[in-house]
Amino acid sequence: MSSFCLLLGTKNPGKVKEAKEILSFPGENLQILSFRERNFADVDESGETYADNSLKKARYISQETGLPVLSDDSGLEVFSLNGAPGPRSARFAGPGSTDEENLHLLLDKLKGVDDRGARFVTVATLYLTSEERYMTRGTLRGSISREARGESGFGYDPIFVPDGFDKTLAQLRERKKNEISHRRKALEKMRDKLKELSRRA
Numbered sequence: 001m002s003s004f005c006l007l008l009g010t011k012n013p014g015k016v017k018e019a020k021e022i023l024s025f026p027g028e029n030l031q032i033l034s035f036r037e038r039n040f041a042d043v044d045e046s047g048e049t050y051a052d053n054s055l056k057k058a059r060y061i062s063q064e065t066g067l068p069v070l071s072d073d074s075g076l077e078v079f080s081l082n083g084a085p086g087p088r089s090a091r092f093a094g095p096g097s098t099d100e101e102n103l104h105l106l107l108d109k110l111k112g113v114d115d116r117g118a119r120f121v122t123v124a125t126l127y128l129t130s131e132e133r134y135m136t137r138g139t140l141r142g143s144i145s146r147e148a149r150g151e152s153g154f155g156y157d158p159i160f161v162p163d164g165f166d167k168t169l170a171q172l173r174e175r176k177k178n179e180i181s182h183r184r185k186a187l188e189k190m191r192d193k194l195k196e197l198s199r200r201a
Contacts, residue, residue: 003031004198009061009071011035011042014154019070021178022187023194030198033067040064050075050087050123051135058127068197070190072124074183076156078106078144080115089156099155103148107159116144118160120182124190134193138185153177
């Protein structure tokens with residue numbers, strides 16, 4: 001029986017590592033590939049919503065490689081900023097901006113602001129064909145800290161404190177972060193579909 005090959009539609013090493021840990025399940029017929037095994041072109045994430053970007057990436061990469069692709073788009077929504085940076089989270093400080101530049105711009109915009117409530121949102125898309133595709137969503141509520149804290153994680157993790165915690169995501173152990181993450185919630189919902197597909201292969 002051949003294995004079901006799934007290509008992760010991201011070139012972010014942190015996301016690749018996280019997705020492999022969440023989606024791998026023993027005894028199942030699933031092979032998870034990343035850009036290291038099957039490279040692909042970058043996709044412009046110019047959509048207005050997470051769903052737009054997630055589907056666009058998955059579709060383009062699948063058409064380029066001929067493989068089933070799982071892609072996601074995630075963002076941080078700050079309530080006092082009317083949901084910004086939202087789908088523009090990765091380019092909040094401008095095209096090609098670094099995680100550090102985005103993070104510091106957000107902290108600057110929140111100077112003197114008491115309402116620091118926020119949430120992370122992930123929308124994941126599994127693209128098989130134009131007729132067969134699946135989409136899931138996950139969220140994580142919390143607040144924005146006054147300063148960056150912690151060395152692990154990526155993106156806005158050093159300034160996001162999940163509800164019920166006093167540490168940022170970048171200060172939490174990787175195992176604990178994965179247990180509560182918005183991406184995990186979206187990917188776990190997708191895992192049952194992957195199990196079904198791997199049994200079909």
